[in-house]
Amino acid sequence: MSTAFVGLDYIVDVMGEGGHPARCQAEAARREVVRHANQAAAFCRARGWPVIWVRVGFSPGYPEWPAASPLFGGARDAGAFLLGAPGTAFVPELAVQAGDVVLAKPRVSGFYGTALEAVLRARGVTRLIVSGVSTSLAVSSTVRDAHDRDYAVYLLEDACAAASEAEHSAGLLPLPAIARIIRCGTLASLA
Numbered sequence: 001m002s003t004a005f006v007g008l009d010y011i012v013d014v015m016g017e018g019g020h021p022a023r024c025q026a027e028a029a030r031r032e033v034v035r036h037a038n039q040a041a042a043f044c045r046a047r048g049w050p051v052i053w054v055r056v057g058f059s060p061g062y063p064e065w066p067a068a069s070p071l072f073g074g075a076r077d078a079g080a081f082l083l084g085a086p087g088t089a090f091v092p093e094l095a096v097q098a099g100d101v102v103l104a105k106p107r108v109s110g111f112y113g114t115a116l117e118a119v120l121r122a123r124g125v126t127r128l129i130v131s132g133v134s135t136s137l138a139v140s141s142t143v144r145d146a147h148d149r150d151y152a153v154y155l156l157e158d159a160c161a162a163a164s165e166a167e168h169s170a171g172l173l174p175l176p177a178i179a180r181i182i183r184c185g186t187l188a189s190l191a
Contacts, residue, residue: 001152003190004052004125005044007037007159008110008132008139010094011055013080013087015133015161020080020087024133027168028161036159036184037131038095043187045097050123052101053090054110056138057083064106064113071108071137109141117149127152129190130179131159136171143179153179154190 012019015028028034041051058065060083062076075081081088083104090096103114110116110130120128128151132139139160146153155175162168172181182190 001127002049002124003044003047003127003129004050004120004123005041005129006052006054006110006116006131006142007041007094008054008130008142009056010034010037010053010090010133011057011088012091014056016089016091018086020078023163024161027164028133031158031161031168033131033133033159033161034091034093036156038093039184040129040131040156040159040187041095041097041100044129045099047191050101050119050125051097051099052103052116052119053094053096054103054105054114054116054132054142055088055090056106056108057081057088057104058106059083066107108137109145110138111142111145111149120151125151127154127190129154129156129182129187131156133160134162134171135160135168136162140171140175143175147178154182155179156184156187157181158183
């Protein structure tokens with residue numbers, strides 16, 4: 001089974017210092033999600049598995065901005081999630097490397113409006129290891145979309161966070177029906 005790692009929204013505006021709104025910053029730091037994501041990415045690279053980083057962002061002028069969205073509605077006025085701006089940079093401690101695939105998404109799911117599925121299909125991927133911030137939004141949406149596209153999905157729980165532990169736990173609650181919940185320490189079982 002061909003496997004890929006997909007890491008979502010490890011960016012300044014979601015979880016970094018000085019980001020807007022960076023609502024997951026404290027919880028992501030407490031859970032050490034970037035350290036775990038880096039471990040998972042290194043594990044996958046060592047096996048020749050693709051490592052894919054997907055970040056939310058809007059093009060200059062915000063042409064794909066959803067004004068009616070409670071989540072993104074204020075982004076344009078705040079200058080948040082603007083591709084090429086400091087807020088959509090990956091947090092400095094994330095170990096993105098040459099050879100990794102980097103994609104931008106204009107909505108919550110890593111599949112929406114991106115080349116993610118084309119990248120996965122071109123590489124013959126059938127199994128995904130998914131992680132990111134926030135558990136209840138980007139991770140949950142991407143896991144659901146991956147399941148509905150017939151991927152075997154593994155959610156890397158200790159590389160995920162939300163604005164609070166309660167929100168993280170609530171985001172995880174329905175996912176065992178469509179994904180296997182794993183931790184970094186169990187990645188070797190997938191090799």
